[in-house]
Amino acid sequence: MASRPSHFEENLLCPVCRDIFRDPVLLLCSHSFCWACLDQYWDTSSSQRCPVCRTDFYMDRPPCNRALKNLCEIFLQERNSTASTEVELFCSTHGEKLELFCLEDQRLVCGVCVNADTHVHHACRPVDEAAVALKEVLKTRLKPLQEKLKLLKSEKFICNQRAKHIKNQAEQTEAHIKKEFEQLQQFLRDEEAARITALREEEEQKRKELEEQMMRINSQISSLVERMKTTEEELESNNVSFLLFSVQQSMSREASRSADRCVKAPGKSEVRIPVILDPNTAHPCLHLSDDLSDVRFGQWSRQTMGYMEKREGYTSVLGSEGFSSGTHRWDVEVGDNTTWALGVISESAIKTRDDPPSSGLLRIGFHNETYGQGLSGEFLTPLTVKQKVQRVRVQLDWDGGKLSFFDPLSDTHLHTFKNTFSEKVFPYFCNVCPTQALRILPVDISVAGLEVHGPSAPDREQAELQK
Numbered sequence: 001m002a003s004r005p006s007h008f009e010e011n012l013l014c015p016v017c018r019d020i021f022r023d024p025v026l027l028l029c030s031h032s033f034c035w036a037c038l039d040q041y042w043d044t045s046s047s048q049r050c051p052v053c054r055t056d057f058y059m060d061r062p063p064c065n066r067a068l069k070n071l072c073e074i075f076l077q078e079r080n081s082t083a084s085t086e087v088e089l090f091c092s093t094h095g096e097k098l099e100l101f102c103l104e105d106q107r108l109v110c111g112v113c114v115n116a117d118t119h120v121h122h123a124c125r126p127v128d129e130a131a132v133a134l135k136e137v138l139k140t141r142l143k144p145l146q147e148k149l150k151l152l153k154s155e156k157f158i159c160n161q162r163a164k165h166i167k168n169q170a171e172q173t174e175a176h177i178k179k180e181f182e183q184l185q186q187f188l189r190d191e192e193a194a195r196i197t198a199l200r201e202e203e204e205q206k207r208k209e210l211e212e213q214m215m216r217i218n219s220q221i222s223s224l225v226e227r228m229k230t231t232e233e234e235l236e237s238n239n240v241s242f243l244l245f246s247v248q249q250s251m252s253r254e255a256s257r258s259a260d261r262c263v264k265a266p267g268k269s270e271v272r273i274p275v276i277l278d279p280n281t282a283h284p285c286l287h288l289s290d291d292l293s294d295v296r297f298g299q300w301s302r303q304t305m306g307y308m309e310k311r312e313g314y315t316s317v318l319g320s321e322g323f324s325s326g327t328h329r330w331d332v333e334v335g336d337n338t339t340w341a342l343g344v345i346s347e348s349a350i351k352t353r354d355d356p357p358s359s360g361l362l363r364i365g366f367h368n369e370t371y372g373q374g375l376s377g378e379f380l381t382p383l384t385v386k387q388k389v390q391r392v393r394v395q396l397d398w399d400g401g402k403l404s405f406f407d408p409l410s411d412t413h414l415h416t417f418k419n420t421f422s423e424k425v426f427p428y429f430c431n432v433c434p435t436q437a438l439r440i441l442p443v444d445i446s447v448a449g450l451e452v453h454g455p456s457a458p459d460r461e462q463a464e465l466q467k
Helices: 007-011 035-045 066-089 111-115 127-236 239-262 302-310 347-352 443-448 457-466
Strands: 024-026 032-034 100-102 107-109 124-126 286-288 294-297 316-318 327-333 340-346 361-367 370-375 381-383 391-397 402-407 412-418 425-431 438-440
Touching (some): 024 035, 024 066, 032 035, 124 127, 286 316, 340 347, 340 391, 347 425, 370 412, 425 438
Antiparallel strands (some): 100 124, 294 438, 316 425, 340 361, 340 425, 361 370, 391 402, 402 412
C-alpha cells in the first residue's frame, strides 16, 4: 500500500491532476498548474479562469514557473534513485541484502528468503552468476534483432535510393518532354512561316500572271480598235479600192492564222513543293529525324508485332502532303541501303490498310542485291539496272497518269508506271535496313541534280512515250 504523501509532497502536486507538476505555469493569481492540465480545463470550461479562485486570465499562455519546475525535477530524481537503491540492495520483507537470484520465480531474494518456505526447494544462484547467464541469453536474443535491424536499414537505404532515382527520372523525363514540345513548337513556327512565304510567293506569281493577262487583253483591245478603224476606213472608200483592199487583208489574216496554229503550246509547269514525312503514318520500327526528312529502321519488338496484327505490316511512312493534280518531283538518297522501296500510295489504300494492299501502291525497290518494281501486291518483278543507284528521283505526272523513276547522278531512266489516277496519292517510303537511312533531299539539291548536258532522262522518256 502506497504511503500517504508528506506535506512537502503535497506542495508539489497540481491542484487539477493531483500529481507532481509537469511543465508548471504561474497565473496572475499566484496559483500554479500543469500547462497540459490547465489547457484541458480551459477547453472544457470554455473560459480562461483559475480552477481554484476563478480569477480571469487574459493572456494567451501563462509564464513558466521555472523554480517550481526545477524543484519537481530534483524531487523526482531523488525519489527514483532512493526507490531503485532500496529495491536493488535490500529485501522489502526481511530487510536483508539481496545476494541471490531465484531461478524458479525469476526474482532477487535474500538469505532469509531462501530458508523460508516460499523458496526452500528452489534453485538459487549468486547475483553475479545469474546476471552473467541472463546476459548471455539476452545476447543470443539480441543477435537476430541486430540482423533484422541491419536488413531494415539496408531496405530503407534502397528505398531512399529508389526515391531519388524516381525523382531524377521524372525530372529528366519532364525536361525531355519540354524540349520535344519546344522543338515541336519551333517546327510549327517554321512551318507556319514557310507556308505563309509560299502563300505570298503564290500570290505574287498569280498577280504577275494576271498582269500579263491584262497586258494581253489590252493588246487585243488595241488590235481590235485598230481593225475597227481600218474597217471603217474601208467602208468610206470607193468600191474598186474597197474590193482590192479586202482581198489583200483576207489573204494576210489567213497567213497569220496558219502561223499561229504552228506555234507550240506551252509545256506543263512543274510544282516544286518540299516533301516531308508524316510521323502519324510511321511504323513503330521507324525513327524519323527532327526535320522529318530522314527515316531510319529500328528493332522489332512485341509492340510492333501487335501493330502488325491491326495495321499495315510494311515498315513504311508516308509524305505529309498528298497530290491530286500537276507534276511533282522529289529526290531520295538511298546510299548503301540494302532493303528499301519508294513510290506513291493512293488515299483509299491507306484507309483500307490491306496487307499487302490489293491496289493503289506503285513502287520500285531494292532487296537481296536485286532491283524490282511492283504495282501493289507483295512481290516485286525484277528490274534490270546496270549501275548501283545512290539516289532516286521520283517524278509524278498525276494528270498524265505516269509515275517515273530516275537515277539523277547517272541520268538514267529506271522505270515508269502508266496509271490513270482518280484520287489523291501520297509519297511512299519503306526502309528495312538498320544501318542506312533514307533521306529526302532539299529542293535546291534536287533541282541542282537536273542540270545535265543534253536532253535529260525525263525528257527522253517523254519523247519515247510520245512515239
